[in-house]
Amino acid sequence: MISFQLSEQQKQIKEMTHWFAANEIRPIAMEADRLGKVPDEWLDKVNKMGIHLNTSSFSGGGGEESSRKSKKEREGNRMGVLATEQMAWGCPAITLSLPGAGLGGPPVQSSGTPEQKERFLSIFTKEKPRWGAYALTEPEAGSDASGVKTTATKVDGGYILNGQKIFITNGGRASWVVAFATVDSTLGRAGQRAFVVEKGTPGFSCTKLVKKMGLRANETAELLFEDCFVPDENLLGGEKLYEASSNKPSGFQVAMKTFDSTRPIVASMAIGIARAAYEYTLDLVRQEYPKGGETSALAAEMLAEVEQNIAAARLLTWEAAWKADFGLPNAKEAAMCKAYAGQMSLDVCSKCMELLGPIGLDGHLVEKLFRDVKIFDIFEGTNQIQHLVVARRQYAAYEVRV
Template sequence: MISFEFSPQQKQIKELVHWFAKHEMRPIALEADRLGRVPDEWLKKVNKMGIQLNTSSFSGGRPPSHSEGKKEKKEREGNRVAVIAAEELAWGCPGIALSLPGPGLGGPPIQSSGTPEQKQRFLSIFMKEEPRWGAYALTEPEAGSDASGIRTTARKVDGGYILNGQKIFITNGARASWVVVFATVDPTLGRAGHRAFVVEKGTPGFSATRVVHKMGLRANETAELLFEDCFVPNENLLGGEELYSANANQPSGFQVAMKTFDSTRPIVAAMAVGIARAAYEYTLDIVRSEYPKQGRLYYEAAALLAEAEQEINAARLLTWEAAWKADIGEPNAMEAAVCKAVAGNMALHVCAMCLELLGPVGLDGHLVEKLYRDVKVFDIFEGTQQIQRLVTARRLYAPYGVHV
């Protein structure tokens, strides 16, 4: 049975990260949004503190060693700690949270599918003094929600593969030291043709063509990547040839991508909860201090804010369930999809409601207006609302032999 009591580690992490979000992130949030970047000196300071948005577990900014991973069998709580920390970081500023140094979305596929040599080689760089980033490149101009339709190609040659194609909306893609890139060895094979590669920055034929200007999350870098006859050596094929040849009839590359979402969708849901909570708390303070206590508007606002609190708590519990199932080693694909769908939609509704309640206070240059712009993408990336419903429906109908 899942417990709602925080473990000592969870409580300590929550308090630490909330302090960091309040005192280090909030003071620079609006300026970072206006400038469209997080100051380099701030990132260097944070990197030394060891704070990051870790998409598999919150490890204080340092990936666990192989021996630590083997010992962690009694009770894992890394995924629960990760969603607790993600909520607090997003409460501080989601754009800055996604800009924190670390492996980012590229971490989970390397942790789950990389060879021991690849894990050591690509994850050890985050123990350096200078800030480093990793990235995850799946989305393409004509393959967003339908990840099975990617068209970036990987042609086998002596010693490796030649990649050609384009990726879009890649978080930290231009600054990343390496990017986990999904490509197909044969488009006619569909999912079975997918392979995952780790492409390092500076590789000939690999470039970031532009950084995208966005409505929200402006503080975070989002890039378009181009691969033009880009040679990637065999040792950068994630998991090695054995991963794919041992399961010749299975879509291993596609499974790597989907398995990543099972661990990252609860993180995204937790961030949506954090954004909604930030808007709700800010608006609640304004209503309490400035609305006439006996007026009709006060009671109407109170009723709306009570509804918001209920929705936030419900989404948080769904998120905790998905993280808990991952921690105890049970499949959580449906729970991850459900919490992502519910939290994203909830946060959109709460932020819009708060903006309406605030009126002129919520105009450009104020926290809730920024959160309203930031939150929209949380209903889109990591799988849209429609994709989450599809994932959920497939698992609901699977026991009855019905394909959705």
């Protein structure tokens, strides 16, 4: 049974990250949003403090076979959701801008060879800020990740990549990008491969930094591969990982496995945003509306529902992280918490804007959070895609029972 009691280490992580969010992130959040970037000197400072967004320390749930085996308890996923909720409470855009492997970390950690893990994950040190990135989305392949059009043509010593990637978090400044491409479009998902493409590789370029409604302080890039040669040693997992066999993954499966660990992280960030909007609004409502009045009662009822929904989203997210830590299949739970938390946070921010009225207009924290939160029911798979993931597993379970 899941325990809702935090361990001493988990309490320390929660307290430490909240202190950092309150004292280092929140004070610069509004200015970073206005400028559209996080100050370089701030990134240098936090990097020297050893604070990185290394989601490679989180691991997804296992398959059916791993669920039958005893697993040594891990805490990385639970630590991750605790920490990212607090950091996003400070500012989600700044949290996503922290140096580290970011979303590129999980596929390297889970599918990379020992040499690749050492080579690509060891660069994140206190020496200077560095970033990793995850490049899956294309103009014609977003929710349907199986529709990737970027090609990888085999040549002596490596592959030639051609194609475009869009909406890539930290893609312009990343030291390397995990990019997904197909070696044979007729094979569908089975033809996909994952490559680590390093910054400065000929034929690989950042063509645009996207201006956005929300998360303005976080860099979002468009990337282009034009006859870009990637050596064999940068094929994630090596050739053997993709050999024809019933238990060998494709690049598509590598991408989906990544989501099982990162979707709870995205959900926890949405929860942090909702909590920030709720707490800010609650404080102002207490000041502006005298206790006992009709308006005060209405506001109290709305905020009570908000607090309830935040708590429900948190418990869903903790379950998904708990399963991942024990090596249990968690794809359904990861999809459920991501879908619920994203929509919940959007609803919370909308309600808070209604309650605040003119106080919540441009230049105030809740207005910024309202802009930031919309992407959380879109990226890492839209809510509709999450519902499909859940539905497929429901039907699969039904077929097993009958």
